[in-house]
Amino acid sequence: MVQEVERYKKPVRILHWVHAGAFTVLFLTGLVLFIPALGFLAQDSWTRIIHRVAAAVFIIAPLIYLPLDWKSSWKGIKEAFNWGMDDVGWLKAAPAYYFLADEEAMPPQDHMNTGQKMWWLMVIIFGVVFVITGIIMWVFKTVAPAALLQWMVLFHDIAFIATGVMFFVHIYLSVIHPLMRPTKTGAWSSMARGKVSAEYAKSHHAKWYARIAKGEEKKS
């Protein structure tokens, strides 16, 4: 049997998939207002109702998770803001790696690599932007000044474009990119089953692996 290490505990994985599901629904029901050719799908407001149901899930899911485990939530959030020189190195080495499968120049990575961290940071920041602008357009639609509502759509759209584009990149790099296959050892496995092979952890997340190997840190 391949030796495996735990990467994401079950509650984190449930949160990830619930949030990913809500995001996908929000993305699609928002897209119909963004692309004029798809606008006919939004006719009679029914996508708006779905957008709101999914928005409720999008907002409530993290609020349920946070108090369940303040400590690892806090640790996870801090991770998104923890940037260093190895991240610069990663960004420089990434094109050769992702295009030419050249691992040479990749600096050792921590629990999350720079790309994952970038996405995670965007999820936090734009998640907040989505929620604030979305709630204003939803709840205060009839009372807020028209000018405010117009700016809210604009910022909602900026968040949509930024996260929408990265959403594709995220899915692509987790399950479609040739180097991520077969999917049973790496990123997909970490979110689907919570575990990755020790081999994968060592080669892709050397700093993190060094810590778990010493027993300093078990899970996150």
Add this chain to the structure above:
Amino acid sequence: MAEKAILYDSSKCTACRGCQVACKQWNMNDEAIPTIENGVDSRNWGSYENPRDLSPATWLKMRFTEYEGGGKLQWLFTRQACMHCTDAACVRVCPNGSLYHNEATGFVEYNKDTCTGCGYCVDACPFSIPRSDRNLVFGNAKMDKCTLCTTQGLNRLDAGMEPACVKTCPPNALIYGDRADMITAGKARVSALRANGSPDAVLYGESELDGLHVMYVLEHSPEVYNLPVNPKVSAASIAWKDVIQPIGWILGGLTILGLGINFIIARKAKMNREQPVKKEEEK
């Protein structure tokens, strides 16, 4: 058909509100007051202006303004209804083209069936005209505003008639015709007013927002009547529709293209690297 317009002459208007009634009647916009059985939605709030605001079933209402100028009190009247702008903010922000210009007349018409109820036009209109009843929880809504009597199935213009409000106006404060003729008539009236004790008289709408299709002859500056002096499509609407959204479409397209190219190149690179390993395995 040439570009058309309504010309409203505030100095001739008696505020009888016949146009308000004709508009409701022709467009079948009855409005019942919930508190009075079979009543109309009008109640005394200390002004002849009634109802108080536009609504999905009130597309036109007269606005009353008390104005003190030159030592006398004046009671001024204006219309409050869609101005049928050439550079129409509502048309710009409508996500799926439910609001559009009639190519021939220049009027801003809409297809209520395809309206998504987003309410963007409500917030974007510089004259604050479109209205919708909105379910605040689920957000479902339908927008309504003056169609200039082009409502589907009730189209007066196609039938060769003038708009209902114009038809009914007793003092001919409302007239309808080719836009060029309306401008000529409006200018002539403004000159006459200026020569007869109203030096501030203006024709409102000739060039505002690239030309309105409802123009007003006013005896005073537009702001006296609560009209925007220089109506504009808001900066937020322009930044959103002309900058952010095109950037979004381009970024989205490039991303999908880029990922596709990456897939092809990376797959080849990966196969090249794996080949030596495979050959060894074969031995």
